Amino acid sequence: MSAQINFNKKVLKTLESIDFYLKAGVIAEKARSFARQIAKPGVKLLETAQKIEAFIIENGGKPAFPVNLSANERAAHYTPSINDESVIGDKDLLKIDLGVHVEGYIVDTSLTIDFSGENGKLLEASQNALESALSVMKAGVSFRVVGGVIEQEIKSKGFKVIENLNGHLIERYLLHAGVDLPNTPVSGGVLNEGDVYAIEPFATTGRGRVTDQNYCQIYSVFGGKVRGEIAREILNLVLTDFQTLPFAKRWLKLPYSELQIDLGLGEIVKNGAGTSYPLLSDSGLVSQAETTVIIESDGVRVLCDPKT
DSSP, X not given: OOOOOOTTSSSOOOHHHHHHHHHHHHHHHHHHHHXXXXXXXXXXXXXXXXXXXHHHHHTTOEESSOOEEEETTEEEOOOOOTTOOOBXXXXXXXXXXXXXXXXXXXXXXXXXXXXXXXXXXXXXXXXXXXXXXXXXXXXXXXXXXHHHHHHHHHHHTTOEEOTTOOEXXXXXXXXXXXXXXXXXXXXXXXXXXXXXXXXXXXXXXXXXXXXEOSOOOEEEEOOOOOOSHHHHHHHHHHHHHTTTSOEEGGGOOOSSOHHHHHHHHHHHXXXXXXXXXXXXXXXXXXXXXXXXXXXXXXXXXXXXXXXX
């Protein structure tokens, strides 16, 4: 039984928690390499997502959220439905965003694959921005400094930063723990020793802002009161199986129609017992690079190599 960790303190409290993060990071690196191997033009998105999620489980972790496969102008939150027949396109710019947790300790990472071979500079912009951010991050550094180097690197390549997508604080069983790490130099807090952050610059040929689309397959729940029988059953199932982590509708093994499940999820969200993560898109091509780090006094401990 793992120790309970208070992540509001300045430093991680036990070697056990660090060990779990390191294990999750090793699995995440392997999953990144596996994703590169299996993601090919003509392969179904559903097959790709399911294989990556299964790989994470087979290697001793659990998915921290559904694998996101967001192509081209889709920036984030596209995970295929159970009936999704779409395939990876010959010229797709595919962002694969995956997460691994071990006992609730999460590593969040992403990679972008350019099947067209025509968007090398766009990939370089987000990757270099990530590396520049990592080079300045340590305890006491302001969010403004981190966002500033990200924006500068992306703009120097002739692209825009997606300004309303951010890195984020991670806590145990909380992928988004209430603190955003902006990709632009806006005022905010400072990095504290022992905190865990996902850093994820997005570069785009578009307008630099994402908007919600009419597609949603990802949800999370917090607990609370709902009246409908199906909503209560979904809530109890999710809290048991996934706790507060995001899940995909296709993960719900329940004897109900898709419409009934949609209504149940809608009631959960409406009553404040959960939230939805709709597809987010920009007006142009989008690249993403991401890893997770522990903030240290003199730098960061990178939990997953973002170049694998």
